[in-house]
Amino acid sequence: MxxxxxxxxxxxxxxxxxxxxxxxxxxxxxxxxxxxxxxxxxxxxGQTDPNGYRADGQASYYGARHHGNKTASGERFDQHALTAAHRSLPFGSRVRVTNLRNDKTVVVRINDRGPYAKKRIIDLSQQAAKQLDMLRDGVVPVRLEQLSQ
Structure with missing residues (x-):
């Protein structure tokens, strides 16, 4: 037409x-x-990247004692922002994180490297952990899905 x-x-x-x-x-x-x-x-x-990174594992969070410190990307860590640390995803990548215990989700931006604890695949900001309702548990099983840019 x-x-x-x-x-x-x-x-x-x-x-x-x-x-x-x-x-x-x-x-x-x-x-x-x-x-x-x-x-x-x-x-x-919010669309997942069909060829993007996907993984299941353990998530933890970091908050107050790191607030204001420089991250590996060079920006200052803000415990109130929706950010996270991942070992290999490029800085700026957006990832949907799903708490597998309660199906709550949050989208975070990768701006740091880590976690350095074995079996953990992502370290979340305190605000992201709050949205996943994981503050009390500290470590929860999660699913990560990289979103398209």
């Missing part, structure tokens, strides 16, 4: 729209188009 310019569409519809309603119709259509564009952009925000 050939693509038509907005002017061509307007010319086609002009006789159908009463003069007083023309401006309102154009504004309404612009708002609808803008909303659809925004929603399309948001749709990719």
């Amino acid at each position: 050939p693509t038509r310019s907005p002017d061509a569409i307007r010319e086609t519809l002009s006789p159908l729209i009463a003069p007083g309603l023309r401006a309102r119709a154009l504004i309404r259509n612009s708002v609808i188009l803008s909303a659809l564009t925004l929603l399309a952009g948001c749709a990719s925000q």
Whole structure:
């Protein structure tokens, strides 16, 4: 189907729209188009990368005593941000973390290296751990899924 310019569409519809309603119709259509564009952009925000990293293992968290220290990426650690440490994923990678005990999920950004404890695959910020409801347990089984960029 050939693509038509907005002017061509307007010319086609002009006789159908009463003069007083023309401006309102154009504004309404612009708002609808803008909303659809925004929603399309948001749709990719949480999609897993089909070729991305996936793993199950143990997660822990680090908080107050590391707050403000430099991370391996060079930024300062903020225990209130949704960030995490991973041994090999590139800095800036976004990962969905699912607590396998309660199915709660959080999306974090990798900005540090670790964890250095055996059997653990990710160290989360305190805020991310709070969203997963794991503060009391400290270490929980999780599933990691890298999200598309």
